[in-house]
Amino acid sequence: MKRALTAAVAVALAVTGCSAAGERAAGPVEITIWHGQEDESAKSIEKLVARFNQTHRDVRVRTESGGATADGMLPKITAALASDAYPDIAYLYGSWAANVARSPKVADLSEHVKDPAVGWTDFWANEREAVTVQGKVIGFPAVVDNMVVLYNRKLLAKAGVTPPEPGWTWADFRATAKKTTDASAGVFGTTWAISGGEEAVWGLWPMIWQAGGDILSPDHKKAVFNSSAGQRSLDLLRAMTIDDKSVYLDSSPAEKGQKLFESGRLGLFMSGPWVLPDLQEAGIDYGVAQLPGTDGNHETVSGPDNWVVFEHDERRVKAAATFLSWLTAAEQQLVWMTDTGSLPIRESITKLPGYQDYLKKYPGIDVVSANLANAKRIRPPTTKYPRVSSFVADAIAQTLLGKSDAKTALDQAVAKTDAALAVPGS
Incomplete structure (x- = not known):
């Protein structure tokens, strides 16, 4: 990522x-x-x-x-x-x-x-x-570092949307993204990477954690990200992408998200502190909010x-x-x-x-x-994590492109992950 x-x-x-x-x-x-x-x-x-x-x-x-x-x-x-x-x-x-x-x-x-x-x-x-x-x-x-949501003040004001408040939810996130989307002007509510890298899964983990799920079992021998928490999280992103059409799918390895936000074409952008100096230089009028929460849990990824x-x-x-x-x-x-x-x-x-x-x-x-x-958890400290990440990134891409439903894609990723974890080696 x-x-x-x-x-x-x-x-x-x-x-x-x-x-x-x-x-x-x-x-x-x-x-x-x-x-x-x-x-x-x-x-x-x-x-x-x-x-x-x-x-x-x-x-x-x-x-x-x-x-x-x-x-x-x-x-x-x-x-x-x-x-x-x-x-x-x-x-x-x-x-x-x-x-x-x-x-x-x-x-x-x-x-x-x-x-x-x-x-x-x-x-x-x-x-x-x-x-x-x-x-x-x-x-x-x-x-x-940690992940937060950056928002474009002008786009939200134009759409008549109130800036995120401390207790906002993923339903609020979805509604804000939908209202700020203007396809005719090339403006999207938010973006998600589908290039197969860590950037694709970076934002899914906190959604799963907040909902009570996890990435791997405590002993790191089995994948558990296809739980109901994982399915609901990916289903939300699928609905935003396919039903609302509020998500710009970023297939570029160079990741266009930051440039889109800097150019005023994204209402919401999930990222971290490393982009703030660039946003200041670009002169974008932005605000920063913690991630949306689930039942009051705003856990993020670090x-x-x-x-x-x-x-x-x-x-x-x-x-x-x-x-x-x-x-x-x-x-x-x-x-x-x-x-x-x-x-x-x-x-x-x-x-x-x-x-x-x-x-x-x-x-x-x-x-x-x-x-x-x-930021209460880190990604699993296992040598197999890069493979886990790639399997989940592929599942996200297949789902958001409409080629699979969330359950099927995550189940397939779990099967691949379990096979990789079963191979001897720390």
Whole structure:
């Protein structure tokens, strides 16, 4: 999915001056980080690394691109691990954690994060869950987000629709999308991706969770997304698409949703905080609301990303943990957030004096930030998740294109998922 999300940054930390057993090493420990970030995000991380190097004498951090942005970091890291040319730290999507953790070269920071100075419990619970695989802490939280609904104030006013209120429902969402649709003007109520990627399923999960369903069984051995909750959720999207004709089906791998919203052709757009700087630049008059709810439940979906640490030797792992503890501290994170529009990865950040200035800089970010309280679950931490996602994405496309009903499409996706989950391997 677009974790679309901000561009990713690759950072590597290489150690020099190895000491003999029992001797103190000469000079600082050097580590490399592959941050995978671009544009303002890249400038911000480089600035923070320079600040760390100026204030810490025992550790020196070197940043590198790693030859990839965040989207392409997994294959780069996989190849680097095979050739022993891997960094000390890399920015990796949280959904990759289960796959990455299979490598014996991934460090275990479980003991490091117990240090009170780290403030581990200050991170949001879903972030800690995303960076922990089978009890092994593989790094530090890097970025957290969540899904909200962006709405075009002018289109809603033109259609005579009241902006979303805190207690709005999916029935309200459907009604608003239908009223703001104007086919003759090329305006749609909302959009849904059918290109087969994570973007297609990203919005379905919270609908299922809110209705009391889930993606997989607790032991991750069976798929359960074809429950009544799953069927009702997909049926709603089908009705909006086929009956109301209020949904623009986005079949482009490049995902046109944001561009359509920026050009004033979408009334409602389900997305995340990463689009706010672009919307400001585009000059669109937008508002932000939490997702519609079911029986008062407004649970959303979140995709935390991680700074994963790789093991070269004990000194470098310790140095990496020292740097990440500093980088993810509230003061440094507020700098990063103000530069990039990212959300607070620690609850304590919201108590800092400069937090209000951050909120003013990004209109609507206050709603997205507060919505972190509704981000209660993460996608299943299993190596099979990418296949699960692709099966469900296909089921969504078949249903919204009118080639299948929701039950049949989801049942078929469950059968494929169960077969994949039954194959040995974590």
